[in-house]
Amino acid sequence: SFQETNQLSSNTFSLQQNRPNPFKGETVIEFMLPNAKKAKLSIQDMTGRIIKVIEGNFQQGKNQVTLKSGDFPSTGIYLYTLRTEDLTATKKIILSETVNRR
Numbered sequence: 001s002f003q004e005t006n007q008l009s010s011n012t013f014s015l016q017q018n019r020p021n022p023f024k025g026e027t028v029i030e031f032m033l034p035n036a037k038k039a040k041l042s043i044q045d046m047t048g049r050i051i052k053v054i055e056g057n058f059q060q061g062k063n064q065v066t067l068k069s070g071d072f073p074s075t076g077i078y079l080y081t082l083r084t085e086d087l088t089a090t091k092k093i094i095l096s097e098t099v100n101r102r
Contacts, residue, residue, distance in 0.1 A: 015082045015089035022094035023069070030064045031082050031089075040083045041065055043072070043093070051078070069095055 016030040033039065036059050043052040052071050072078065072095050081090040 013084070013087045013089070015080075015091055017091055018067070018080070018093050022096035024096050026066055026068045027093065028064050028066050029080060029093075030062060031058075032062055033058055033060055033084070036060045037084055039063075041080060042083070043067070043078055043080050045073070045076070045078055067093075 011034045012032055013034055014032045016032075018027045018029045020027060029041065031039075031041075036057065039056070039058050041054045042050050044050045051073060052067070054065055075095045075097055078093045078095065079090055080093050081088060
């Protein structure tokens, strides 16, 4: 199997803080995987209710997912968790005031 020895970053698991944060409109979550694998990104509110799940086969190295304010029921603080079969990471995401949702 092919391994890049000079790039430590492509061999690590990490979940980045979404940018921008707080956000309105849309935000991007980047994460690194040590190898291509199935991963699940789930967004939940502060009561633990899951509001969105993005699941798929992601590539080794850098991946990114874009979320839109319409993916969230209301403004406020949420958590996003990236899970693979052996690793988990969680960060906080803040949706700030947006145009009225009427």
